[in-house]
Amino acid sequence: MPASYAYLGPEGTFTEVALRTLPEAATRELIPYVSVQSALDAVRVGEAEAAFVPIENSVEGGITTTLDELVAGTPLMIYREVLLSITFALLVRPGTKLSDIKTVTAHPAAQPQVRNWLKTHLPDVVWESAASNADGARLVQEGRYDAAFAGEFAAARYGLEALETGIHDAENAQTRFVLVGRPARPAAPTGADKTSVVLWQRDDHPGGLRDLLGEFATRGINLMLLQSRPTGAGIGNYCFCVDAEGHISDRRMAEALMGLKRICLQVRFLGSYPRADVRPGEVRPTFPGTSDEEFVGAADWVARCQDGRF
Numbered sequence: 001m002p003a004s005y006a007y008l009g010p011e012g013t014f015t016e017v018a019l020r021t022l023p024e025a026a027t028r029e030l031i032p033y034v035s036v037q038s039a040l041d042a043v044r045v046g047e048a049e050a051a052f053v054p055i056e057n058s059v060e061g062g063i064t065t066t067l068d069e070l071v072a073g074t075p076l077m078i079y080r081e082v083l084l085s086i087t088f089a090l091l092v093r094p095g096t097k098l099s100d101i102k103t104v105t106a107h108p109a110a111q112p113q114v115r116n117w118l119k120t121h122l123p124d125v126v127w128e129s130a131a132s133n134a135d136g137a138r139l140v141q142e143g144r145y146d147a148a149f150a151g152e153f154a155a156a157r158y159g160l161e162a163l164e165t166g167i168h169d170a171e172n173a174q175t176r177f178v179l180v181g182r183p184a185r186p187a188a189p190t191g192a193d194k195t196s197v198v199l200w201q202r203d204d205h206p207g208g209l210r211d212l213l214g215e216f217a218t219r220g221i222n223l224m225l226l227q228s229r230p231t232g233a234g235i236g237n238y239c240f241c242v243d244a245e246g247h248i249s250d251r252r253m254a255e256a257l258m259g260l261k262r263i264c265l266q267v268r269f270l271g272s273y274p275r276a277d278v279r280p281g282e283v284r285p286t287f288p289g290t291s292d293e294e295f296v297g298a299a300d301w302v303a304r305c306q307d308g309r310f
C-alpha cells in the first residue's frame with residue numbers, strides 16, 4: 001500500500017485541489033477525512049504519513065480549529081504550504097432558482113468571503129455551517145439544504161449545478177494550506193522559508209508581547225502571522241501563533257528561538273518550510289547585520305575578546 005496523505009474531505013474540497021498541486025501528492029494515496037481534527041489525528045496515530053489542511057485565509061486570518069490542533073496535543077510539524085486563490089460557486093440541485101433558496105451552507109471560513117454577496121442576493125437566507133465546502137455540497141445533494149457555496153468543480157461530483165460562479169467579496173482572496181506530519185528534521189533551507197512557532201508567556205506584565213516580538217525584531221526577522229489563541233486557563237490567558245520569515249538553520253532565526261526559549265514559559269516549534277509566495281530559487285534579502293556571516297563573525301570576535309586576541 002502506498003504511503004497516504006489525509007486531507008479535509010470529502011472529495012471536491014478546495015483542500016483537495018490545493019493538495020493535488022504538490023508533486024509528492026501524485027505518489028501518495030489521498031484519503032478524505034471528515035474534519036481537520038480527524039485528519040491530524042490520523043497522522044498522530046500513524047494511520048497517515050501526513051495531513052493536508054487549511055490554516056489561514058486572507059479575509060479572516062487564521063483558521064482557528066487548525067491552529068488550536070497544532071497548539072495542543074501531541075506535537076506535529078508543518079513541512080509544506082500551498083496558497084490557493086478562492087472564488088465560490090453557488091451550487092444547487094438542478095432546476096432550483098435563486099428565489100427557491102431558503103437555506104445555504106458552507107464551511108464557516110467561507111462565510112466572511114461571501115457575506116456581502118449574500119446580503120445583496122439572498123438577504124433572508126438561513127446560514128448553516130458544514131464540515132467543509134464539499135460536505136455542504138453533499139448535504140445539498142441529500143436535500144438537507146437548498147444551496148452550498150463550494151468550488152465550481154464540486155458540482156459534477158455531487159450532481160449539482162452552479163447557479164452563480166466567481167463569488168468573492170474580496171478581490172484576490174487566498175487560502176493557505178499546510179502539509180503536517182510527525183516531528184522530524186525540517187527540509188533544508190531554500191533561501192525563502194518560513195518558521196512557525198507557538199509562544200506561551202512566562203507571566204503577565206506590561207510589554208510582555210513586545211518582549212516576545214523583540215526577539216525577532218532585533219535580529220531583522222519579519223513576521224508574517226501573529227494570532228493569539230486562548231489557552232483555556234481563563235479570560236486574558238493567551239498563547240501566540242507566529243509565522244516568521246526565515247529557517248531555523250539561519251543563525252538569526254536560531255538565535256531568536258534561543259532568546260524566546262529563555263524568556264517564554266513554553267515554545268512549540270511547528271516547522272521551517274519553503275514559502276509558497278516566492279518563486280522557487282528566489283532568495284530573500286537579509287537586513288543589515290543579520291546574515292549568517294555577520295552572526296559567525298560577531299561570535300568569533302567575542303571568542304577572540306574572551307581570549308584577549310582582538
Ligand SMILES: O=C(O)C(=O)Cc1ccccc1
Nearest residue numbers: 013014015107109132133175
Ligand atoms: O477545502 C474546503 O473546501 C474547505 O472547506 C476549507 C476552506 C474553506 C474556505 C475556503 C477555502 C477552504
